[in-house]
Amino acid sequence: MSRRKVWYLIGLSFVVAVIIxxxxxxxxxxxxxxTISLEAKKxxxxxxxxxxxxxxxxxxxxxxxxxxxxFLLDGSPIEFVIRKGGTYLKYTWEDDEGKLQTDWxxxxxxxxxxxxxxxxxxRCTQTCGNLHPFxxxxxxxxxxxxxxxxxxLSIWIVFSLLLYFRTDNGxxxxxxxxxxxxxxxxWFKRIVKLRSFQFLVILPNFIVFYLFILSSLWGSPVGNRxxxxxxxxxxxxxxxxxxxxxxxxxxxxxxxxxxxxxEWLSRRSLTAVRYxxxxxxxxxxxxxxxxxxxxxxxxxxxxxxxxxxxLISFGIILITxxxxxxxxxxxxxxxxxxxxxxxxxRVFCRYLCPVGGFLGTYSMASITEVRAIxxxxxxxxxxxxxxxxxxxxWACPWKQYIGTMNRNNYCGLCTECxxxxxxxxxxxxxxxFGSDRTLRxxxxxxxxxxxxxxxxxxxxxxxxxxxxxxxxxxxTESRQIIPFLFYVASIWGLALxxxxxxFTLVAGAAKRLAGSRISNRDMILRMAYILVPIGIxxxxxxxxxxxxxxxxxxxxxxxxxxxxxxxxxxxxxxxxEPFYPEWIPIIQGFIMLAGxxxxxxxxxxxIKEILKDPISRARAMIIPSxxxxxxxxxxxxxxMG
Amino acid sequence: xxxxxxxxxxxxxxxxxxxxxQALAGQITGFVKVKGxxxxxxxxxxxxxxxxxxxxxxxxxxxxDQRNLEFIPHVLPILVGSTVQFPNNDKVDHNVxxxxxxxxxxxxxxxxxxxxxxxxxxxxxxxxxxxxxxxMAAYILVMKNPYFAVTDAKGRFQIPDMDYLKxxxxxGINDLPxxxxxxxxxxxxxxxxxxxxxxxxxxxxxxxxxxxxxVPGVLYK
Numbered sequence: 001m002s003r004r005k006v007w008y009l010i011g012l013s014f015v016v017a018v019i020i021x022x023x024x025x026x027x028x029x030x031x032x033x034x035t036i037s038l039e040a041k042k043x044x045x046x047x048x049x050x051x052x053x054x055x056x057x058x059x060x061x062x063x064x065x066x067x068x069x070x071f072l073l074d075g076s077p078i079e080f081v082i083r084k085g086g087t088y089l090k091y092t093w094e095d096d097e098g099k100l101q102t103d104w105x106x107x108x109x110x111x112x113x114x115x116x117x118x119x120x121x122x123r124c125t126q127t128c129g130n131l132h133p134f135x136x137x138x139x140x141x142x143x144x145x146x147x148x149x150x151x152x153l154s155i156w157i158v159f160s161l162l163l164y165f166r167t168d169n170g171x172x173x174x175x176x177x178x179x180x181x182x183x184x185x186x187w188f189k190r191i192v193k194l195r196s197f198q199f200l201v202i203l204p205n206f207i208v209f210y211l212f213i214l215s216s217l218w219g220s221p222v223g224n225r226x227x228x229x230x231x232x233x234x235x236x237x238x239x240x241x242x243x244x245x246x247x248x249x250x251x252x253x254x255x256x257x258x259x260x261x262x263e264w265l266s267r268r269s270l271t272a273v274r275y276x277x278x279x280x281x282x283x284x285x286x287x288x289x290x291x292x293x294x295x296x297x298x299x300x301x302x303x304x305x306x307x308x309x310x311l312i313s314f315g316i317i318l319i320t321x322x323x324x325x326x327x328x329x330x331x332x333x334x335x336x337x338x339x340x341x342x343x344x345x346r347v348f349c350r351y352l353c354p355v356g357g358f359l360g361t362y363s364m365a366s367i368t369e370v371r372a373i374x375x376x377x378x379x380x381x382x383x384x385x386x387x388x389x390x391x392x393x394w395a396c397p398w399k400q401y402i403g404t405m406n407r408n409n410y411c412g413l414c415t416e417c418x419x420x421x422x423x424x425x426x427x428x429x430x431x432x433f434g435s436d437r438t439l440r441x442x443x444x445x446x447x448x449x450x451x452x453x454x455x456x457x458x459x460x461x462x463x464x465x466x467x468x469x470x471x472x473x474x475x476t477e478s479r480q481i482i483p484f485l486f487y488v489a490s491i492w493g494l495a496l497x498x499x500x501x502x503f504t505l506v507a508g509a510a511k512r513l514a515g516s517r518i519s520n521r522d523m524i525l526r527m528a529y530i531l532v533p534i535g536i537x538x539x540x541x542x543x544x545x546x547x548x549x550x551x552x553x554x555x556x557x558x559x560x561x562x563x564x565x566x567x568x569x570x571x572x573x574x575x576x577e578p579f580y581p582e583w584i585p586i587i588q589g590f591i592m593l594a595g596x597x598x599x600x601x602x603x604x605x606x607i608k609e610i611l612k613d614p615i616s617r618a619r620a621m622i623i624p625s626x627x628x629x630x631x632x633x634x635x636x637x638x639x640m641g
Numbered sequence: 642x643x644x645x646x647x648x649x650x651x652x653x654x655x656x657x658x659x660x661x662x663q664a665l666a667g668q669i670t671g672f673v674k675v676k677g678x679x680x681x682x683x684x685x686x687x688x689x690x691x692x693x694x695x696x697x698x699x700x701x702x703x704x705x706d707q708r709n710l711e712f713i714p715h716v717l718p719i720l721v722g723s724t725v726q727f728p729n730n731d732k733v734d735h736n737v738x739x740x741x742x743x744x745x746x747x748x749x750x751x752x753x754x755x756x757x758x759x760x761x762x763x764x765x766x767x768x769x770x771x772x773x774x775x776x777m778a779a780y781i782l783v784m785k786n787p788y789f790a791v792t793d794a795k796g797r798f799q800i801p802d803m804d805y806l807k808x809x810x811x812x813g814i815n816d817l818p819x820x821x822x823x824x825x826x827x828x829x830x831x832x833x834x835x836x837x838x839x840x841x842x843x844x845x846x847x848x849x850x851x852x853x854x855x856v857p858g859v860l861y862k
Contacts, residue, residue, distance in 0.1 A: 085710045085776050091679040095854065103830070105679045106776065108709070 006167050010160040017156035021148035025117065029143075031055040035109075038062045038137075040069035040082045042129050043474070044467020045122070045137035053142050054117045060110045062087045070125025073139065075582025078112050080104075081126060114141045119585050119640055121465075123549065125576050130320040131474055133224050133234075133550055137465045140641075147640040150589040154596055154632050158625045161600050165618040168608075173601050175432025180373065182418070182427050192415050192428070196271040198254060206257040209329070211561075216326030220563025223320040227561035230553045233319040238543040240355075246433065246536055249363030253356065253412035258332050259348050262340035267394065273420075275391045284389040289341035294351060300443040304357030305450055309495060311354050312454050313488045316461055316473040345399045350410060361447045362536050363408040364436035364529075365602065369429045370411055370418070371402065377425045378403030386417035386426065393420025402426060407436040409444070434602030437529050437609070445528040446500065452531050452631065453495040455538040459638045461487075463545065503528065506627045514620035518610050526610060527624050530603030534628060537595025538635055541588040549578040588639040596632045600625055666816040667840045669800040669824070670847055673792050677854030678830060681796030683716045684852065685782055685827040687789035688800065689835075689861065692818055694787060698723050700810040705769065705779060707735050712769060712779030716791050716828075720811070721764045721783050728756035736772035743767050743783060765860055766827070780829060782860060787814045800824075819843075825860075826850060833858035 031053065038060045039046040052058060062071065064082040072079045079090040081104065088104035095101050124135035164172065182189040191197060212228040223229040244252050264270055266287045276284055311318065311328075318324045336348040349356050372378045378386075386402045389395030393416040396402070400410055402417050418426045439445050460466070461473050472483035507524035514523075552574045557563075559572035566572065604621055611617045675681040703725040706713040710731065719725060727737050731753055738747040743765030748757045750773065761767065761783045771777040782789075790802035801814050819842040826834045832855030840846050 083776070085774055089679065093677045093854070095677070101677060101854065103677070103679075106711070108711075 001163075001167055003167050003169075006163050009163055013156055013159055017152040018149065021145055021152050024143050024148060025145040027143065029053045029055070031057070033057045033059065035059045035061065038071075038082075039065055040071070040124070041065040041467060042067060043124070043131040043135040043470045044465065045071075045135075046467070047137070048465035048467060049138045049140060051140050051142065052114045054114060056114050056141075058112055058114055058139075061108065062110065067128040068126045069128050069135070071122050072125045072576070072578075073112075073122045074120045074578065074584070075116065076112070076120070078110065079125065080107070080110055114139065116582075117141045117143055118146050118582075119144060120582060121584070123578070123581075127222060127224060130223055130477055131316065131470055133320075133546075133553075134316070134462045134470060135467075136463070144641065146586055146589065147636065150593065150636050150640055151633060153593055154629055154636065157593060157596050158600065158629045161597070161604070162618065162621060162625055165604055165621050166615075168604075168614055168617070170614075173605055175435075178369075178429040178431045180427035180429055188428075192418050195273070195419065198414055198416075199271045201255045202257055202260050205255050206260060209257040213326050213329050215562050216322040216329075218562065219322060221322060222563060223322065224550070224553045225557065225560070225563030226322040227557040228322050228325055229319065230550070230557045232325060234546050234550050235554055238547045241536075241539040241543045245359065245362045246366055246540070248368045248413070249366030249408045250356075250359050250411060250413050251368065252359060253349060254414055256349075258329065259336040259340075259346060259353075261333065262336040262348065263346065263397065265337065266340045273389070273391065273394055275389070283395055284385075285395055287344065289343075291344045292342055294343050294345070294347045298351060300441060301351070301357045301360065301447055302443045303351055304354055305443060305446050307352060308354040308357055308447075308454075309450060309492060312457070313491060315454075315458065316470070317476050320474075321476075346397045346412065349412060350398060357447050358451045358535075360409040361439075361444055361451070361532060363411075364439075365434040365532050365536055365598075366408060367430055367433050367435075368413075369408055369431055369435070370413055370415070371405065371427060371429055373425050373427045375403060377423050381423055381425075383422070385420040385422055390420040390422060392422070393417065395420070407438065407440075409436070409440075434529075434533055434598055434605070437526075437602060437606035439525040439528050441525070445525055446496070448528055448531040448535055449499050449503065450495045451535045452538060453491065453499050455535060455542055456634055456638070457491050457494070459538075459542050459635065463542065464638065503531075503627070506623050509623040510620045513622060514607075514611060514616040516611055516613075516616055516620070522610055523607075523620075526606045527603060529606040530599045530624055530628055531631075533598035533602050534595045534631060537591050537598065541591040541595070541635065541639065544587065544591070545581075545584045548584060549581060551579060552576050585640040589636060592632050592635045592639070596628060599628050603628075666818050667843060668816050668845045669838065669840065670845050671798060671849055672796045673798070673826065673850045673852055675796065675831065675852045678828075680794055681852075682792055682794045683714075683828065684792040684796070684798075684831065685716060685718055685789060686792065686798045686800065686850065687718075687784060687825055687827070687860075688786065688817075689823045689825050691786040691788040691822065694814060696720060696787065696811065697813065698811070700812075702726070702810050704728065705737075705781065707731050707737070707771075707777075710774050710777060712771075712777055714779070714791075716780050716782065718782045718784050718789050718791060718805075719761060719809075720787060721785055722760075722762060724758050724760045725781060726756050726758050729753050734773060735777075737769055738772055739767050739769055741765070741767045744781075747772075782827065785861060787811060788817060824848070824850075826852060827857055827860060828852070829857060830854060831857060 034052055034056060036050060036058065062082045064084050069082045071082060081088045086106050089107045089110055090102055090104055092100055092102045118141060120139045122137050122139060124132055128135065212232060215226055216228040219226045240252055266289055268288055274285060276286055278284055318328060339348050387396055396417055397414060398410055398412045405411060461469050471478040471480055472487040475484035504524060507527045510527055511523045555571040555574035559569045560566045603624065607620055608617060611620060673681050673684050698720060701723050703717060703719045703723055705717055705725055705727050708730045727748060729735050729751055734750045734752050736750040739745060743763050744761050744767045746759050751757065764783045764785045767781040767783065769779045769781060787806060788800050790798035790800050792798045806814055817840045819840050821839050824836045824838050831852045834850055834852060836850065838846060838848060
């Protein structure tokens with residue numbers, strides 16, 4: 001088949017993929033009236049999902065079983081407060097000066113017409129408890145054309161990519177040439193070369209971080225009233241997942257305030273290098289502490305995987321209780337300090353930090369890298385100042401030798417090598433998305449799988465409408481031990497057994513279809529790379545709505561950081577008005593489709609390096625593509641269905 | 642003899658009241674348009690001054706019900722000198738009280754099935770509250786004359802409101818004699834409006850009242 005024919009087929013199938021779901025949209029349907037008793041209870045509604053047809057009239061009879069709850073339907077002016085005594089419906093009007101005024105009326109039922117098709121979330125508007133920001137329900141107005149369209153498009157992407165792989169002549173997905181930012185922007189180079197650079201970027205973070213610990217301990221115990229919770233788990237998490245990781249990879253590690261005291265202590269210096277002149281190939285610095293080597297057996301990211309899963313098991317508690325967040329930070333601080341006194345290098349960051357694990361794996365796809373400009377120069381340079389340390393910079397705290405480093409995984413972007421290299425042979429490069437494509441071990445593969453499973457689990461627990469699952473996860477409040485154990489067991493089981501097992505079968509089938517003699521290990525590790533871009537995009541799709549819905553709390557806590565009734569900037573009562581929430585499912589759908597495209601195309605590049613035959617490459621991609629399609633459709637179902 | 646006189650007298654009275662009335666009287670109908678409320682219901686529209694009418698309140702029965710943590714109706718216009726019953730038809734106890742100048746009372750807490758009564762002997766506004774349920778509120782409007790109406794869900798009204806008067810057991814009210822009147826409105830969240838109108842000799846007067854959000858005034862100065 002020629003390339004041209006393939007493009008024709010791709011275009012034609014796109015038209016088909018769009019027409020089919022839209023034809024369902026225009027099927028005639030009868031409209032009905034639905035009278036629904038809507039019970040609100042911490043932290044969910046019953047019924048949690050309401051299914052109606054477009055044009056149907058819905059009469060809600062709301063009642064609250066415990067606290068005061070709210071109801072705000074995405075993309076509609078309908079908002080009411082549900083108290084034990086009655087329901088108060090909001091209405092607005094323009095006064096004589098053209099200002100919008102609002103008031104509430106006591107009503108026994110709320111009637112409206114579902115005039116738009118799709119999925120719409122209704123959310124609690126009244127701070128009703130710890131999990132209040134996650135209390136929601138769903139109104140699904142059939143025909144849910146957007147959902148069917150995105151299913152159809154996801155199939156189209158897989159079909160088109162498979163066709164495209166089949167006719168690959170070797171030049172597909174080459175991307176652009178890397179750009180060295182230090183060359184392009186001389187001012188940037190001057191800044192990065194400053195000895196105080198890392199200290200200066202950590203410092204503001206460091207101050208804010210300690211203020212957050214204080215506010216966690218002494219501020220409001222209600223999560224969405226405490227600046228630490230809102231800034232760390234809503235703003236930071238989103239910025240980390242959606243901006244920092246895809247663009248900068250481990251740039252967070254560069255500015256992370258948590259292990260900084262440990263590093264300052266072991267270096268006994270905030271910025272300066274304490275250089276000791278020694279014979280060849282020896283460490284040119286002296287550190288505080290025992291300077292032992294980290295045990296080889298745990299010199300991987302397994303501990304990080306397990307610690308991340310352990311934290312995630314209490315995830316919903318951690319991110320809604322300020323005290324839990326403060327404790328986590330303090331524990332990290334103490335452990336990192338303790339370890340810095342025993343071991344050399346940043347062992348906490350490399351082997352223990354739960355965030356560091358996935359930052360490493362996901363930084364493989366990021367578009368920034370620190371690399372040697374010319375590998376020959378490194379080879380010929382005998383001092384290896386980047387690794388052993390030099391007068392200009394400390395020895396690599398991440399135990400990386402830039403002369404051979406070809407992946408982002410364990411490079412913390414601390415910029416020491418840029419400063420220590422006497423040959424000026426280190427650059428900061430911008431590169432195409434998904435450039436490091438080799439997972440080195442099962443620990444990294446499991447990390448990618450765990451991240452994906454946790455993204456699914458969080459999408460169900462936090463964004464989903466199911467109150468019972470929230471209760472199970474929220475064990476410290478609900479006191480339901482058995483459901484909690486079941487919840488934790490499902491996450492661990494899915495992440496460590498079911499999903500990896502399924503993926504092993506997929507990789508096995510791919511290997512069989514490829515008919516190649518490469519080892520199982522190579523095949524599965526290469527194939528697992530598909531999960532890295534998918535995971536990154538899944539996390540973006542998960543975190544973006546958190547910000548779009550809850551951004552008002554950012555303004556509110558800025559004015560009242562401790563929840564003590566202050567109003568510093570006059571925004572303490574910033575109203576809860578989600579930002580275009582009716583577009584959230586569509587945006588999430590697009591993000592997931594992008595994940596599917598990048599996952600498959602970059603995964604394909606990963607196996608292209610080990611499978612030379614174009615036909616067997618294309619055949620090898622069939623089963624993994626279907627698997628990726630399945631994974632993407634889990635998310636589409638959760639976000640749009 | 643006395644009986645006969647009474648019959649003749651009452652017949653004459655009827656003729657006097659009715660015949661000219663039918664020839665030279667009318668009704669006011671209309672609707673209110675409201676800015677700043679969810680519905681234009683529960684707006685009282687009334688005449689400040691009207692021809693005096695002999696009223697028999699002995700059969701009148703005004704009820705302010707309590708069901709599902711709510712007073713029903715929300716606005717109850719009554720005539721001065723009448724008694725209102727406050728039955729508790731809810732599952733919980735209620736304690737009806739009023740701090741209004743027109744009538745101060747406190748019925749104390751009483752259970753479902755019980756009923757209490759209060760006599761309203763001064764015209765004006767009485768705001769009802771429940772001691773147990775802070776969000777419960779209703780208004781009893783004690784009127785000087787029967788020429789009033791409360792708007793329905795669409796904001797319509799008719800003065801006199803024969804259906805309402807019949808329902809509460811007040812009979813013998815006639816249409817308005819032709820002439821100039823002042824019409825006034827009252828709603829707990831709307832600015833009071835006063836409007837001069839002229840009822841024609843025959844037929845109906847149709848009016849529209851535009852109301853805005855604000856603090857209401859008193860019923861009678």
